[in-house]
Amino acid sequence: MRISVPAGVVIPMHDRNVEQRLHDFKEVDGGLTADEAKIEAERCLQCKKPLCVKGCPVTIDIPAFVREVASGNFRKAAAVIKEQNMLPAICGRVCPQEVQCEGQCILGLKEKPISIGELERFVADTERAQGLVLPQRKAATGRRVAVVGAGPAGLTAAAELARMGYAVTLFESLHAAGGVLMYGIPAFRLPKEIVKAEIDAVLSLGVELKLNHLVGRSVTVKELLSYDAVFLGTGAGLPYFMGLPGENLPGVYSANEFLTRVNLMHADAFPVSDTPIKRGSRVVVAGGGNVAMDAARVARRLGGKVTLVYRRREEDLPAREEETRRAKEEGIEFVMCANPVKILGDQGITGIECVRMKMCAADQSGRPEPVPVEGSHFTIDADVFIAAIGQGPNPLLISEIPDLRRGKRGNVIVDDQFRTSMRKVFAGGDVATGAATVILAMGAAKSAAHAIDTMLREE
Amino acid sequence: MYSIEKAEQLADKVYQMWVKAPHVAHHAQAGQFVIFRIDEKGERIPLTISAVDGDSFRVIFMTIGKTTTHLAALRAGDSVQDVAGPLGKPSETHRFGTCVLVGGGVGTASLPIIARSLKASGNRVIGIVGARNAGLLILEDEMTKACDELLISTDDGTKGFHGFAADLLKQVMAREQVDAVWIIGPAMMMKVTCEVTRPAGIKTFVSLNPVMVDGTGMCGSCRVIVGGETRFACVDGPEFDAHRVDFNMLMGRLRTYQPEEKESLERYNAHICACRGGDSHA
Numbered sequence A: 001m002r003i004s005v006p007a008g009v010v011i012p013m014h015d016r017n018v019e020q021r022l023h024d025f026k027e028v029d030g031g032l033t034a035d036e037a038k039i040e041a042e043r044c045l046q047c048k049k050p051l052c053v054k055g056c057p058v059t060i061d062i063p064a065f066v067r068e069v070a071s072g073n074f075r076k077a078a079a080v081i082k083e084q085n086m087l088p089a090i091c092g093r094v095c096p097q098e099v100q101c102e103g104q105c106i107l108g109l110k111e112k113p114i115s116i117g118e119l120e121r122f123v124a125d126t127e128r129a130q131g132l133v134l135p136q137r138k139a140a141t142g143r144r145v146a147v148v149g150a151g152p153a154g155l156t157a158a159a160e161l162a163r164m165g166y167a168v169t170l171f172e173s174l175h176a177a178g179g180v181l182m183y184g185i186p187a188f189r190l191p192k193e194i195v196k197a198e199i200d201a202v203l204s205l206g207v208e209l210k211l212n213h214l215v216g217r218s219v220t221v222k223e224l225l226s227y228d229a230v231f232l233g234t235g236a237g238l239p240y241f242m243g244l245p246g247e248n249l250p251g252v253y254s255a256n257e258f259l260t261r262v263n264l265m266h267a268d269a270f271p272v273s274d275t276p277i278k279r280g281s282r283v284v285v286a287g288g289g290n291v292a293m294d295a296a297r298v299a300r301r302l303g304g305k306v307t308l309v310y311r312r313r314e315e316d317l318p319a320r321e322e323e324t325r326r327a328k329e330e331g332i333e334f335v336m337c338a339n340p341v342k343i344l345g346d347q348g349i350t351g352i353e354c355v356r357m358k359m360c361a362a363d364q365s366g367r368p369e370p371v372p373v374e375g376s377h378f379t380i381d382a383d384v385f386i387a388a389i390g391q392g393p394n395p396l397l398i399s400e401i402p403d404l405r406r407g408k409r410g411n412v413i414v415d416d417q418f419r420t421s422m423r424k425v426f427a428g429g430d431v432a433t434g435a436a437t438v439i440l441a442m443g444a445a446k447s448a449a450h451a452i453d454t455m456l457r458e459e
Numbered sequence B: 001m002y003s004i005e006k007a008e009q010l011a012d013k014v015y016q017m018w019v020k021a022p023h024v025a026h027h028a029q030a031g032q033f034v035i036f037r038i039d040e041k042g043e044r045i046p047l048t049i050s051a052v053d054g055d056s057f058r059v060i061f062m063t064i065g066k067t068t069t070h071l072a073a074l075r076a077g078d079s080v081q082d083v084a085g086p087l088g089k090p091s092e093t094h095r096f097g098t099c100v101l102v103g104g105g106v107g108t109a110s111l112p113i114i115a116r117s118l119k120a121s122g123n124r125v126i127g128i129v130g131a132r133n134a135g136l137l138i139l140e141d142e143m144t145k146a147c148d149e150l151l152i153s154t155d156d157g158t159k160g161f162h163g164f165a166a167d168l169l170k171q172v173m174a175r176e177q178v179d180a181v182w183i184i185g186p187a188m189m190m191k192v193t194c195e196v197t198r199p200a201g202i203k204t205f206v207s208l209n210p211v212m213v214d215g216t217g218m219c220g221s222c223r224v225i226v227g228g229e230t231r232f233a234c235v236d237g238p239e240f241d242a243h244r245v246d247f248n249m250l251m252g253r254l255r256t257y258q259p260e261e262k263e264s265l266e267r268y269n270a271h272i273c274a275c276r277g278g279d280s281h282a
């Protein structure tokens, strides 16, 4: 049955109400029902030259999958997506669609673009509920490939290579696979059962996962290089601090530590779970990206009054719009055009001294440069401070491989085939680009896997 | 899961445990550590690798809070969920000449493996082991074998020299040339003892024990200040030049979770009592 919809009807989002969601870590966005998904898919114009696909870093055939959704062929829709993207339930939730596919969608000019992310998520969730269909594996090639790091890049590379018939060993230093998907992005944006299900799908292809193995220490570089090929997907996990006076007081966290304690170690359930965290009755978060937004929203759920301090203007916030809106709904106070300069306190934190910033001529990033306003210092009361000002590539392993060429920011330099300066060694994801996105990490890993295949077949 | 091969008590509140984990045992070097997570709800806690044999390694720990108390209750045949490692940089055990290794309390656990490594590079090694009383001394036999000479001090004089390990270190420095020193123990003991070697400018290493989470350089919980710079103890250490360490900062940060640690241990002990009570009625 076709569902007829009057032109211009746009399906609303189903965010759980704020009162409820502040008391748990369950997903905020409830997703679409089957009928809603069909109605939304109906709106698609099925463009001959679809702009949305141009906006997609892994060029999913968006009109094709949307068409299948409109006709109720959800499994077929999933198959179309999976040709390009192995982890759709994750991407449907965390990709910045507003600057990718949805940002390009022609309907965005007049009304609202198609909710491509919501549809992708719906299709993936429906498929998972009915039992995932595993892709075919090619015959074993007898060659061994090592993949380092089980974040989105490593998982994607491992899955692609396993499908091509390689014996893949995936090394992960933590006690759980998933990388930032597990320890960084909170469950209310990305439920951990979903991450686990997608990881299980990768492992069921025959990938051997070795947890608790820090490559460079538990596995030597020499042992690593004994594989026929190596993919480095070690991410950008090195947290930057701001160098402020008072930064080492108890109660000062990097966003990585704060988020890891809660997402990976479940400190929100302390003392039932053993890992503690300073809950903080007044929390200040410095930064304006997804990481800052996540840290602020986690702190809010731990019961604190939370203030987010960002040095530029609200319109410059690099976080996804949707997440900024939700953070505001959840009662997080935004202080824009301000920068922390000092953490006050003796045994613990008592407040954060900030300075107002004014916007001057555009800097290298093309945005107006924030400059401190003299004599404009003010103090925000606080007992917990979280620095969410960025992360750099993990130096540990890559600095132990002397022949690996690295850029100024410590990133591994790769060519368009994701080859590094060392034969047999490939790299992709945040370790090559610096902190970026899940989909870019996956796209890079997929191309790298194909380059590895080509290299090994030519040998 | 990693199986516990052997578990026994060494002294009051001090236990040793051999755990089978080939990825750790085959790569471990002096000065490195592991991170244990006992079970799904467990905290990740760092413990120094104090010996290696085949596929297994040994840790020696003191029960001070929830996790170490829980660990001490495990027996051979039990297992721990996760063992990550070896982590941290190995000790710099090249040829110095004469080295003195000073251990305070459970810090002594780190010394035999460093002593053996220093001996292997041709050093003369003198061990100094300090404890509050004779009952708390550990590894006396092993250290006697690993070192050219072993000196013992107890705070109450129940064994060896009556006084502190720092005093014995002064005596050794007065009698012979010392080229490098390791001091491993509680933060306060390291802070005080390294003042003995500072005036003479003797190369001195301490092993720092800040609170850690991942142990891979990803969170910054373990940051310490050495020579005015922020370093991550889990990847840049745990051993650092003693004379450049900001011990006050380290000790301040170690107090971060004191109220939570107390709550956690009390809850665990209450739970254990309740279980034992239940048993006796059965």
Ligand SMILES: Cc1cc2nc3c(=O)[nH]c(=O)nc-3n(C[C@H](O)[C@H](O)[C@H](O)COP(=O)(O)OP(=O)(O)OC[C@H]3O[C@@H](n4cnc5c(N)ncnc54)[C@H](O)[C@@H]3O)c2cc1C
Binding pocket: A094, A095, A096, A148, A149, A150, A151, A152, A153, A154, A171, A172, A173, A174, A177, A178, A179, A180, A181, A184, A185, A213, A214, A215, A216, A233, A234, A235, A236, A237, A259, A290, A291, A294, A394, A396, A397, A428, A429, A430, A431, A435, A436, A437, A438, A439, A441
């Ligand atoms: C809080 C937060 C929120 C974010 N939100 C979004 C979002 O909404 N949308 C989006 O697209 N992106 C988001 N990102 C960015 C995104 O998560 C990353 O770009 C992406 O995870 C990069 O993937 P990766 O596989 O390259 O690295 P990671 O996900 O960092 O994975 C690297 C893995 O390698 C392991 N590892 C490192 N070194 C070693 C070693 N020597 N041996 C063994 N294992 C090792 C690490 O433990 C880790 O598991 C967010 C990031 C953070 C921190």
Ligand SMILES: Cc1cc2nc3c(=O)[nH]c(=O)nc-3n(C[C@H](O)[C@H](O)[C@H](O)COP(=O)(O)OP(=O)(O)OC[C@H]3O[C@@H](n4cnc5c(N)ncnc54)[C@H](O)[C@@H]3O)c2cc1C
Binding pocket: B033, B043, B044, B045, B046, B047, B048, B049, B059, B060, B061, B062, B063, B064, B065, B066, B067, B068, B069, B106, B109, B110, B208, B209, B210, B211, B212, B213, B238, B254, B255, B258, B261, B262, B265
């Ligand atoms: C590199 C390194 C090597 C270590 N080696 C040994 C060893 O060989 N033997 C030994 O007995 N102890 C060692 N420690 C200390 C040991 O990790 C702590 O005693 C242990 O974590 C305490 O856990 P708990 O739950 O029993 O106590 P808690 O009640 O949680 O804590 C008691 C005290 O232990 C410290 N501590 C707590 N949590 C951590 C953590 N996650 N990481 C580090 N320190 C913490 C704090 O000072 C705290 O006040 C080492 C620490 C480090 C950093």
Ligand code: SF4
Binding pocket: A043, A044, A045, A046, A047, A050, A051, A052, A053, A062, A063, A066, A104, A105, A106, A107, A114, A116
């Ligand atoms: S651009 Fe928009 S309307 Fe056109 S095919 Fe893509 S999703 Fe459909």
Ligand code: FES
Binding pocket: B211, B212, B213, B214, B215, B216, B217, B218, B219, B220, B221, B222, B223, B232, B233, B234, B235
């Ligand atoms: S323990 Fe996390 S960086 Fe050292």
